[in-house]
Amino acid sequence: xxxxxxxxxxxxxxxxxxxxxxxxxxxxxxxxxxxxxxxxxxxxxxxxxxxxxxxxxxxxxxxxxxxxxxxxxxxxxxxxxxxxxxxxxxxxxxxxxxxxxxxxxxxxxxxxxxxxxxxxxxxxxxxxxxxxxxxxxxxxxxxxxxxxxxxxxxxxxxxxxxxxxxxxxxxxxxxxxxxxxxxxxxxxxxxxxxxxxxxxxxxxxxxxxxxxxxxxxxxxxxxxxxxxxxxxxxxxxxxxxxxxxxxxxxxxxxxxxxxxxxxxxxxxxxxxxxxxxxxxxxxxxxxxxxxxxxxxxxxxxxxxxxxxxxxxxxxxxxxxxxxxxxxxxxxxxxxxxxxxxxxxxxxxxxxxxxxxxxxxxxxxxxxxxxxxxxxxxxxxxxxxxxxxxxxxxxxxxxxxxxxxxxxxxxxxxxxxxxxxxxxxxxxxxxxxxxxxxxxxxxxxxxxxxxxxxxxxxxxxxxxxxxxxxxxxxxxxxxxxxxxxxxxxxxxxxxxxxxxxxxxxxxxxxxxxxxxxxxxxxxxxxxxxxxxxxxxxxxxxxxxxxxxxxxxxxxxxxxxxxxxxxxxxxxxxxxxxxxxxxxxxxxxxxxxxxxxxxxxxxxxxxxxxxxxxxx
Amino acid sequence: xxxxxxxxxxxxxxxxxxxxxxxxxxxxxxxxxxxxxxxxxxxxxxxxxxxxxxxxxxxxxxxxxxxxxxxxxxxxxxxxxxxxxxxxxxxxxxxxxxxxxxxxxxxxxxxxxxxxxxxxxxxxxxxxxxxxxxxxxxxxxxxxxxxxxxxxxxxxx
Numbered sequence: 001x002x003x004x005x006x007x008x009x010x011x012x013x014x015x016x017x018x019x020x021x022x023x024x025x026x027x028x029x030x031x032x033x034x035x036x037x038x039x040x041x042x043x044x045x046x047x048x049x050x051x052x053x054x055x056x057x058x059x060x061x062x063x064x065x066x067x068x069x070x071x072x073x074x075x076x077x078x079x080x081x082x083x084x085x086x087x088x089x090x091x092x093x094x095x096x097x098x099x100x101x102x103x104x105x106x107x108x109x110x111x112x113x114x115x116x117x118x119x120x121x122x123x124x125x126x127x128x129x130x131x132x133x134x135x136x137x138x139x140x141x142x143x144x145x146x147x148x149x150x151x152x153x154x155x156x157x158x159x160x161x162x163x164x165x166x167x168x169x170x171x172x173x174x175x176x177x178x179x180x181x182x183x184x185x186x187x188x189x190x191x192x193x194x195x196x197x198x199x200x201x202x203x204x205x206x207x208x209x210x211x212x213x214x215x216x217x218x219x220x221x222x223x224x225x226x227x228x229x230x231x232x233x234x235x236x237x238x239x240x241x242x243x244x245x246x247x248x249x250x251x252x253x254x255x256x257x258x259x260x261x262x263x264x265x266x267x268x269x270x271x272x273x274x275x276x277x278x279x280x281x282x283x284x285x286x287x288x289x290x291x292x293x294x295x296x297x298x299x300x301x302x303x304x305x306x307x308x309x310x311x312x313x314x315x316x317x318x319x320x321x322x323x324x325x326x327x328x329x330x331x332x333x334x335x336x337x338x339x340x341x342x343x344x345x346x347x348x349x350x351x352x353x354x355x356x357x358x359x360x361x362x363x364x365x366x367x368x369x370x371x372x373x374x375x376x377x378x379x380x381x382x383x384x385x386x387x388x389x390x391x392x393x394x395x396x397x398x399x400x401x402x403x404x405x406x407x408x409x410x411x412x413x414x415x416x417x418x419x420x421x422x423x424x425x426x427x428x429x430x431x432x433x434x435x436x437x438x439x440x441x442x443x444x445x446x447x448x449x450x451x452x453x454x455x456x457x458x459x460x461x462x463x464x465x466x467x468x469x470x471x472x473x474x475x476x477x478x479x480x481x482x483x484x485x486x487x488x489x490x491x492x493x494x495x496x497x498x499x500x501x502x503x504x505x506x507x508x509x510x511x512x513x514x515x516x517x518x519x520x521x522x523x524x525x526x527x528x529x530x531x532x533x534x535x536x537x538x539x540x541x542x543x544x545x546x547x548x549x550x551x552x553x554x555x556x557x558x559x560x561x562x563x564x565x566x567x568x569x570x571x572x573x574x575x576x577x578x579x580x581x582x583x584x585x586x587x588x589x590x591x592x593x594x595x596x597x598x599x600x601x602x603x604x605x606x607x608x609x610x611x612x613x614x
Numbered sequence: 615x616x617x618x619x620x621x622x623x624x625x626x627x628x629x630x631x632x633x634x635x636x637x638x639x640x641x642x643x644x645x646x647x648x649x650x651x652x653x654x655x656x657x658x659x660x661x662x663x664x665x666x667x668x669x670x671x672x673x674x675x676x677x678x679x680x681x682x683x684x685x686x687x688x689x690x691x692x693x694x695x696x697x698x699x700x701x702x703x704x705x706x707x708x709x710x711x712x713x714x715x716x717x718x719x720x721x722x723x724x725x726x727x728x729x730x731x732x733x734x735x736x737x738x739x740x741x742x743x744x745x746x747x748x749x750x751x752x753x754x755x756x757x758x759x760x761x762x763x764x765x766x767x768x769x770x771x
Binding site for chain 1: 639640641642643646676680681682684698700701703704705709712713736738740741742743744745747754756760761
């Protein structure tokens with residue numbers, strides 16, 4: 001690393017050219033996802049590559065690079081080989097000799113490791129349907145650079161946009177540019193970012209703070225984690241731009257404790273940026289000072305709400321407070337503060353790089369740019385997806401995600417986590433943006449997108465989310481504390497088959513009152529999963545309440561397992577029953593003791609003869 | 615919780631002297647450090663911390679009990695964390711969680727009497743492609759079914 005601090009934009013650009021030249025010594029680069037894929041053995045693959053390459057004649061010609069999320073998590077561990085751009089999945093250490101011989105020496109793909117569609121091998125990443133409909137702007141470097149080396153980021157153009165802003169633009173011009181781009185907050189609410197910055201900028205104060213909300217608490221969302229792990233410099237660069245625009249000289253990144261790799265990478269990135277003079281005093285000779293600290297959250301969903309997050313930063317219980325005053329006026333330690341989400345800052349970097357005009361060409365009329373979704377649940381290709389605003393749900397679930405596995409049928413997509421809603425099949429062709437989602441009872445949210453099929457019970461899903469929000473409710477305001485508990489109680493009763501006297505319209509009324517009267521975003525949105533499932537799946541609720549049935553086979557209180565006479569007496573169910581409730585001799589009809597059965601469903605899954613009814 | 619009086623104060627000394635000018639803004643960070651050093655937040659340590667920093671003990675307890683990360687009782691040798699995220703839920707996390715409870719004979723947030731396992735559920739591990747997933751210490755186990763649980767847990771002694 002050069003020991004001299006960067007003093008100008010020109011100096012940054014010449015360092016970039018030099019770093020690109022340095023890289024050209026390698027004939028090929030093996031990019032290995034060392035973040036999410038670690039859970040499935042990426043470390044062993046990486047170590048084996050290094051060991052075997054060192055012994056080969058390719059030692060000096062091939063670089064092994066540990067990268068962030070490549071995107072197609074369903075194929076983990078995933079590797080990408082440049083310059084061929086071959087993507088291999090489910091790679092094991094045993095596959096490495098073949099990859100070295102066939103691809104690195106021969107330049108040909110190892111077909112058995114590639115994605116296949118209709119029996120055809122698709123080695124090149126650009127041919128894979130999962131990537132074809134995507135537009136990876138924010139994720140451009142994610143999975144392509146080593147997030148632990150600032151040089152990789154600079155070589156890819158990192159920090160140029162921010163330094164240009166600091167040296168060639170006034171803070172107001174930066175705010176205008178971001179306002180013009182149409183960027184809206186990616187944390188979920190979708191408030192225009194430029195306008196938010198304007199509030200903080202105009203707010204009088206001797207000290208201002210900039211806060212990055214990386215407390216990604218929605219279950220089923222991992223976009224911010226992937227960005228911090230895979231391209232932390234893009235987030236830092238966005239923060240430098242935002243700090244300059246708002247006049248903040250001190251910043252915090254509030255990361256959840258469950259993300260140790262993200263914490264490690266962001267800490268390292270800050271340290272490297274400080275060494276190069278891209279953070280700290282007189283950034284790149286611009287005369288502007290800004291420094292950053294990482295704060296680790298301690299596990300509280302409500303801290304995703306900005307006033308609760310500030311309370312947590314101040315070392316208090318993370319409880320929200322009424323607004324106004326807004327954080328832009330009185331935030332951290334009572335000083336003007338601006339809070340944006342990780343993905344928002346990463347988008348700022350894209351805007352400063354491409355310009356507001358080009359950026360605002362992407363997306364819909366009122367929602368500009370791209371959105372990253374964490375695609376998961378009952379979908380073939382789970383992973384990280386970045387699409388332009390206005391992409392339809394069908395394109396995301398079926399074209400990118402490859403549809404529902406095991407011949408399942410699409411039942412709903414859940415967007416926006418515990419604050420969002422479930423979208424039924426009739427809206428599959430609805431263009432997704434902030435406003436269109438609200439029209440159909442969901443919200444953009446932070447970007448978790450969970451696909452559900454016929455084996456998902458919508459009443460249970462509503463109960464599940466309410467169970468979550470109810471336990472995460474901080475208890476400060478009554479509508480949220482008491483109201484969500486009451487709603488959960490009703491839903492639990494429906495799932496338990498004790499729904500006598502339950503009136504769905506009363507439940508809707510209760511939900512709407514909680515939304516209107518709660519103090520913060522948690523309570524104001526907690527009823528959404530219930531309201532949206534009642535709206536779109538009312539028949540399923542009716543079946544639970546009036547017919548005591550759960551067609552998805554999820555609500556235990558409504559299930560009664562029994563063995564039909566097609567049973568061949570194979571004993572598979574008896575073997576898996578954890579409580580020994582199944583009896584029956586060899587090749588004889590088995591029976592389930594309903595008294596002791598715990599309705600775990602293992603026999604149902606184990607039976608190959610469809611002899612178990614529930 | 616029984617009050618232990620034989621807790622070693624040495625680690626606390628180190629933590630407090632490494633953080634200059636402690637004020638209540640540092641509280642969460644210091645509690646995280648204490649938990650890393652002691653494995654949990656021992657009551658005598660919190661009292662001693664209050665004495666030395668003049669942060670009221672009520673304030674310390676208020677914070678320690680608000681956040682899920684902090685625990686006031688010792689943890690087992692191994693921590694089993696079952697993900698209850700949405701992707702895991704729709705892929706059968708409840709039956710996995712039930713199987714863990716059945717195997718260990720404890721409910722979530724409890725520790726086995728032999729102090730071998732603590733069982734926790736977490737909102738989301740962010741590894742939705744492995745759903746349903748659990749972690750035992752730092753090891754991930756994905757695509758779980760209820761019948762796999764006993765075999766996995768028996769590997770930990």
